[in-house]
Amino acid sequence: MSQDPTHGPEPAVKLAARRRREIVAVLLFSGSPMFESSIPLSVFGVDRQDAGVPRYRLLACAGEEGPLRTTGGLELRAPYGLGAISRAGTVIVPAWRSITGPPPAAALAALRRAHSEGARIVGLCTGAFALGAAGLLDGRPATTHWMYAPTLAKRYPSVHVDPRELFVDDGDILTSAGTAAGIDLCLHIVRMDHGPEAAAALARRLVLPTRRGGNGNGADSGQPRHLDRSLPEDIGADPLAEVVAWALEHLHEQFDVETLAARAYMSRRTFDRRFRALTGSAPLQWLITQRVLQAQRLLEVSDYSVDEVAGRCGFRSPVALRGHFRRQLGASPAAYRAAYRARQQESAAGRAKPVTDGFSPRVPGQRGRPVA
Numbered sequence: 012m013s014q015d016p017t018h019g020p021e022p023a024v025k026l027a028a029r030r031r032r033e034i035v036a037v038l039l040f041s042g043s044p045m046f047e048s049s050i051p052l053s054v055f056g057v058d059r060q061d062a063g064v065p066r067y068r069l070l071a072c073a074g075e076e077g078p079l080r081t082t083g084g085l086e087l088r089a090p091y092g093l094g095a096i097s098r099a100g101t102v103i104v105p106a107w108r109s110i111t112g113p114p115p116a117a118a119l120a121a122l123r124r125a126h127s128e129g130a131r132i133v134g135l136c137t138g139a140f141a142l143g144a145a146g147l148l149d150g151r152p153a154t155t156h157w158m159y160a161p162t163l164a165k166r167y168p169s170v171h172v173d174p175r176e177l178f179v180d181d182g183d184i185l186t187s188a189g190t191a192a193g194i195d196l197c198l199h200i201v202r203m204d205h206g207p208e209a210a211a212a213l214a215r216r217l218v219l220p221t222r223r224g225g226n227g228n229g230a231d232s233g234q235p236r237h238l239d240r241s242l243p244e245d246i247g248a249d250p251l252a253e254v255v256a257w258a259l260e261h262l263h264e265q266f267d268v269e270t271l272a273a274r275a276y277m278s279r280r281t282f283d284r285r286f287r288a289l290t291g292s293a294p295l296q297w298l299i300t301q302r303v304l305q306a307q308r309l310l311e312v313s314d315y316s317v318d319e320v321a322g323r324c325g326f327r328s329p330v331a332l333r334g335h336f337r338r339q340l341g342a343s344p345a346a347y348r349a350a351y352r353a354r355q356q357e358s359a360a361g362r363a364k365p366v367t368d369g370f371s372p373r374v375p376g377q378r379g380r381p382v383a
Contacts (some may be wrong), residue, residue, distance in 0.1 A: 030125075046190060
């Protein structure tokens, strides 16, 4: 889905002459959370040339009339308006306040114009909803926070929403999952623009891992990925909630989607359609992901062999577990367990001994890679 992190696809449209690659416009709205909004401001708005990071010129642009109110009642005054976007080679929407309502028409028009003139358009977390409202995600792969992925899929059915990915690079349109994944995508952009050394230097300055899983090309980052078994908040009100709950309680048993459809008193076709509308994913892939998640947990907290883990997670054979596990998490079950335990030991050692080198690898927490 997303491309090689150092050689991403070229934009379909040549960048307009008045736009500059090194200029990054960040589109800010009232009601957007402070943390998500600060991610691109921190990555692209600070001069770190002394650390070997090429300089970007950042334009913080108000997407609507200000002042802009954000987390905790703080008010922001962006130094630029929508007109400044016309100079940017990259336009980032770090968040949008509503997953049900579109941004102002003027902001959507500015995004469309930027894209038509060859600018790279980026939506972090709920910023994907702004890109969707602008029509920029139609027919494209995209991701967003796992909790909102079903809503994105419902509102924009022509978008290929994949809540498993940390970020999706589709050339001139890029989207990321939840908060931390926005940092991953920003580092990915730096890596594409200036190479892995610049991205590594920036990661060191920000005290972050250079690259986590989820770049979409199967590369092993050396960081254990994590899945999240949580489901959309509104699933409890749906008739399929009981079937989903039963499936999660019986993952140790061998059953298939036909079994789930029968429990829902639906045909397989109707069940597939209803399940996808509810969760944003196909039921078979969701079931496989839940089994992989169960295996992940057992590998972390138990000493069961890989064969035993496969049996306790409903896989028909250890071979099936290994294949699905590697595809979902980028490593074999044995390698994942070894990496996880090594990280746990490093973390324990780090708590016991102060870090003095300015960079300490961290164990990634759960992030929006839930049902598939």
